[in-house]
Amino acid sequence: MPAEDYDIEDQGDLQYVVRLSDGEEDVETWFRLTPSVLEQLGVESGDEADLVAETVDFMKKHQDVPDFPDMVEIEDVLATYPDYEAAVTRRR
Template identity: 40%
Template sequence: MEAQFEVEMLFEHEYLVRARAAGEVIETRIMVEPGVLEQLGLEGADERQVVKETAVFLADHQPLIDFPPLLDLADVIASYDDFPEQLRRHLPADH
């Protein structure tokens, strides 16, 4: 069963992601530093959707319980070679 993620904007470029795992709520803060979307070729993309798709991607690669409390999108890019391509594939084409 695919995890359901709630994404809440905390500050500009910073989001809180919530999901349920093993009967508890998992929370992770994901930062989208300026320039990262440009680096990915996703200028103008909805940051909230980028964060949600990032959480979905990570859930496919590790248990939710192992999500770190704070994560920078640039770290995901550095850790997973296929992440940029997968992210582009799952975002609407009209970004």
């Protein structure tokens, strides 16, 4: 579930827009998922927004909100952070 400092909106086609705030700056970031990454991470149909929320929480531990990119491809997060897959699959 989304935290108090961000909002997640389903845009269809496995794309989500997330509006975040660090208390000083507001940021809008798009998250794009693919069927293959959902399968790899064990995400069931209907739980995609939960994965986005888990990814936002994970990324906030690694970078400041104003530094979030405009577009986040979950495959890129998997490739960049070796601990990402374990972090988001542990909760399932």
